[in-house]
Amino acid sequence: MKTTKKNLAYTEWLSAEEMHTLSKEWLSELNFIKDEHLFFEDLVTKFTSQLLATEKFADSKEIVDAINRSEKYNNQLIDAVKRHENQLYVMVDGVDQKEVEKAYTKEHQNLTVAISDFLKEYKSLKMQLYNIIKHIRKEEKTSHLLERE
Template sequence: MKISKLKYTEWLDADEMHEASKEWLSELNFIKDEHLFFEDLVTQFTSQLIAFGNFSSNKEVIDAINRSQKQNNTLIEAVKIHENELHIMVDGIDQLAEEKAYTKEHSDLIVAITEFLKEYKSLKTQLFDIVKKIKKDDKNRHLLDRK
């Protein structure tokens, strides 16, 4: 599968790579905002997370959020740098080695961002499952308290 991606990027023109970079930045910046939401969510449910009984796996999810934030910030910076170097592809000067390196970098970013988004989706699912369980337990406790 990597081979097809590599061959595919060889055919991308500068406009297509520019559009891909803009889309990546948009998506990564949105994820950056979601990370802030996750931090607030974890803060809001800290006591329940501790009392949840399975603190170690919850701590792993919190650590995963922190790692995800760092990786997201690294990818944002990499895409910004990549975008700033686009001039190599459009300056009208034949720089085959630099253009090939730029295309290779674009291909590497495709792989890195695709993998990051896959891991991020899994993390998000885990976090929402934990919050859903906490909310369900809270609701059950309130119903029992009413009786």
């Protein structure tokens, strides 16, 4: 007997109020990440000479490029969520527009997936950056201790 794999997706029905709440949470989180990107830029600026001097320069450059790409994508997501939030009236206007409401719900599902994927990648990126900075700081401490002796 041959089995076939089916891609079943669990789709939770959300009210307009729940979608609005989720959109506000997304905007809050994405705006916080926008602030973190500014912190990362300052961090990279502070450690530029060490990043250039390390044996892992290629990794450092890749992380900096990834931060820049992440920042651009974060801004795109913020714009998309704002547009999505502005179109919420479709769900609460009292007019029965099944296709438009279905399209809005589908867009909400797509945003849910996109933001979830972005947050996973962002967390990984953040950990990589922190590990590089941690490595630099350890090297600085070690060299400082060796100089004291």
